[in-house]
Amino acid sequence: MLTSPPPQSSRRQFLTTSVAAALATATLPHPVFSGEPIVAPAASSPPPIRNAFAYRFAIGEIEAWSISDANLALKEGLGLMEPAADRPAMQADLMARGERTDVLPLYVNILVAKLGHEIAIFDAGFGAGKNPESGWLKTSLAAIGIAPEKVTHAFLSHAHGDHINGFVTGNQPTFPNAALHCLRDELDFWRSPEPDFSRSLRAKGPLPGMIKSNRAKFDILQPNLQLHRDGDALLGGAVTFVPGRGHTAGHALFRLRSGKESLLHFMDAA
Template structure:
């Protein structure tokens, strides 16, 4: 792993920040003198539901296209990136947390990195405070998968960060991490941080055990507000979520896409963090096809903030069409 510099804040693994990015103290040192605003919060609505996109981090993955597979497609990836004025040396890491409020329910979809003593990440708590939501007001947390930028924000100082929230995830995700030997044999990621990552996930799951209420593919929760969709490949129990209110709908894509060009121009292009790349491709094609055909409004955890848009079919490929900002009064 290369050494972080002041320009790029190098990262190598979304899944294991402490292990793979290096110790938090070193990461904080990199950009300690550059403190961005502590919360970017975008309000919008899904029918009768109040919604916000809260940015939790501002990072760059310094490996750039070296994170992308297959290797033989790198010339095409490079051409695409250059056509759109995008850097191939680094890839942006947006971390957009979806928050809903409807009646007495306050719902999170993943919770970001959590507090790490680094000004470049862990902004969710400040974002929630800025819209008047206290941790004990959160009633439900949905976890797409257990990589650190999704799971760790559910933990604070060794305790559940949202003490009154039910914690929902697919049982396949629990089983994978809690099994005797979690299988990373198909993943292209650096294998060295994996033991530490597994230990961290297991500790966090133990902390959240009393709050955990597993859900199944197709389950509808909160009076039909949220539908759970199994979307395996990135991890064994990776999930997407569909939010419906009246005639309005939003499909949360979670980690089906890590880049606003690369995962759409060719759904067969994968990122090193996928546990099972071939399954991830099959899943992505299914979701892209359905969302494009139905013109479903979508939300992307790793797409440019605030992460709202549509997937558009463009001949044999797709493209991400970001939704214009509309600031609410």
């Protein structure tokens, strides 16, 4: 686990059309909602930090952070992206943003929200592993002063490794006191006798290992699981499940609301 953010991280952004509006219309005067970047505590002789490791903002009365979990460059490049006909446009967009085009940049951000006495996290990233360029979740949470046991609600958008793995640490729930919320359709898909990948363009070789891994994680998380359907609202209506099917059978998006402000948080959908 890293003790300080990696030096080469680029500017991260949530894939949402409403973040800018949420930031622009924040009205609370307290500086915690000022939208300033914050970084992890400095270690001795730290590497230079060029960008925010955690970014704090507001959604009405909700205190929120975008925290980093990974900064990867996938060697497969745009060959991973579908449909293939859109790849030239994707390449042009990367070039316009000053990104590399010989690899596929992957910035993994995690949304954390504080709603009164409740602390919610939306997906959990890759989890700790051997790659120093990923698995920064606990370091990022420490940077904003949140211990894993203080998290009371965890939301899973879908069960791919860069979203579910961080919910399990050492065969135990990473957030032992948090209810884990996901759509019933997502759990049912992975626990079905033969999950149907016939419409998926994903390479078939790794699928048995992925299925086995996800089932094991859901077994570990079972005591914390709470299953939902499209449109279910939690935390006094502050968080609503929005269907996002296509990437997986039970892919969920999340609408956060407070007062007149809202943010649609979506992952792996564009």
